[in-house]
Amino acid sequence: MRFTPGELKVMTVLWQHGELTPPQLLELFPEPMKDPALRSYLTILVEKGHLRRRRMGKAYAYKAVTQERSAFSGMIQQLAEAFGDGSMRSLMLYLAKQEKLTHSDIDEIREAAGLKPLDSPPVVEAKSVKRSRKKGAK
Amino acid sequence: MRFTPGELKVMTVLWQHGELTPPQLLELFPEPMKDPALRSYLTILVEKGHLRRRRMGKAYAYKAVTQERSAFSGMIQQLAEAFGDGSMRSLMLYLAKQEKLTHSDIDEIREAAGLKPLDSPPVVEAKSVKRSRKKGAK
DNA sequence: ACTATTTTGCAGACTGCTCTGCACTTGTAC
DNA sequence: GTACAAGTGCAGAGCAGTCTGCAAAATAGT
Numbered sequence: 001m002r003f004t005p006g007e008l009k010v011m012t013v014l015w016q017h018g019e020l021t022p023p024q025l026l027e028l029f030p031e032p033m034k035d036p037a038l039r040s041y042l043t044i045l046v047e048k049g050h051l052r053r054r055r056m057g058k059a060y061a062y063k064a065v066t067q068e069r070s071a072f073s074g075m076i077q078q079l080a081e082a083f084g085d086g087s088m089r090s091l092m093l094y095l096a097k098q099e100k101l102t103h104s105d106i107d108e109i110r111e112a113a114g115l116k117p118l119d120s121p122p123v124v125e126a127k128s129v130k131r132s133r134k135k136g137a138k
Numbered sequence: 139m140r141f142t143p144g145e146l147k148v149m150t151v152l153w154q155h156g157e158l159t160p161p162q163l164l165e166l167f168p169e170p171m172k173d174p175a176l177r178s179y180l181t182i183l184v185e186k187g188h189l190r191r192r193r194m195g196k197a198y199a200y201k202a203v204t205q206e207r208s209a210f211s212g213m214i215q216q217l218a219e220a221f222g223d224g225s226m227r228s229l230m231l232y233l234a235k236q237e238k239l240t241h242s243d244i245d246e247i248r249e250a251a252g253l254k255p256l257d258s259p260p261v262v263e264a265k266s267v268k269r270s271r272k273k274g275a276k
Numbered sequence: 277a278c279t280a281t282t283t284t285g286c287a288g289a290c291t292g293c294t295c296t297g298c299a300c301t302t303g304t305a306c
Numbered sequence: 307g308t309a310c311a312a313g314t315g316c317a318g319a320g321c322a323g324t325c326t327g328c329a330a331a332a333t334a335g336t
Contacts, residue, residue: 004323008220037325058333059283072221082146083210088237096250099226110244112234142293175295196303197313
């Protein structure tokens with residue numbers, strides 16, 4: 001799952017806003033992009049199967065087929081291989097070193113990872129453990 | 139600070155092993171690479187100022203000038219912009235959700251971030267605080 | 277139905293990245 | 307010194323990614 005920079009720009013907007021026509025897309029780009037350039041990317045992305053389109057009045061509306069998560073995973077994987085030993089863990093450690101995190105950041109990370117908020121001793125996965133409550137993501 | 143895939147392969151080996159000649163480099167690549175291809179990258183990287191070289195007997199030895207950290211920052215930045223809101227924090231949260239981390243992973247992350255191992259209350263940066271000991275990297 | 281406007285399809289120019297081939301230079305062994 | 311092997315410099319082929327221009331098609335307004 002690899003995107004070129006131009007393709008990624010288009011996919012990003014589509015991931016964030018759902019289904020859009022070229023004119024709508026053009027308005028949403030942070031940096032201006034010319035119409036023919038945009039449609040060149042759209043065509044390529046449809047050919048590659050990352051987008052699907054359908055008529056909406058006069059124009060086509062484009063929608064992402066490939067999900068954000070798979071693209072993200074691919075890029076993270078690539079990054080983890082280039083730096084560190086290729087594991088996601090080492091990548092996070094590297095990131096943690098770069099960014100000076102606060103304690104509340106750590107708490108958020110722990111929560112995002114689905115772990116309990118307090119610094120309880122590591123619970124061994126017992127065989128009859130039943131999750132008493134499932135905590136939804138924030 | 140942006141590297142092409144080919145350039146990155148070379149830089150990665152050089153970051154990990156220090157100063158190397160082309161034959162040494164070729165042996166260290168996980169996937170085989172042909173000699174002329176390698177030297178093409180080396181030449182480009184020297185021109186761009188990312189590598190420096192010096193004679194070692196018959197051949198040149200190449201050494202990274204650009205540090206791993208700056209390349210990493212650039213790629214992370216790019217990733218944080220493509221996904222999430224562009225902040226490093228949101229990127230880490232995204233990662234944490236992907237990877238199911240353990241409590242000890244969290245502890246390692248906290249340590250890497252330069253925070254105290256226990257869940258002590260956030261220490262305010264007092265004006266006369268003197269760093270008692272400087273902690274070297276890993 | 278006619279016209280004006282928007283949107284599309286396509287062909288291709290330009291650029292940068294990847295990789296190759298070959299002649300030349302440098303050092304080593306005899 | 308001469309022969310040989312290892313290493314280098316350079317020129318450029320091939321290809322993918324980016325972006326443009328224009329003629330054709332589709333739609334909306336009159």
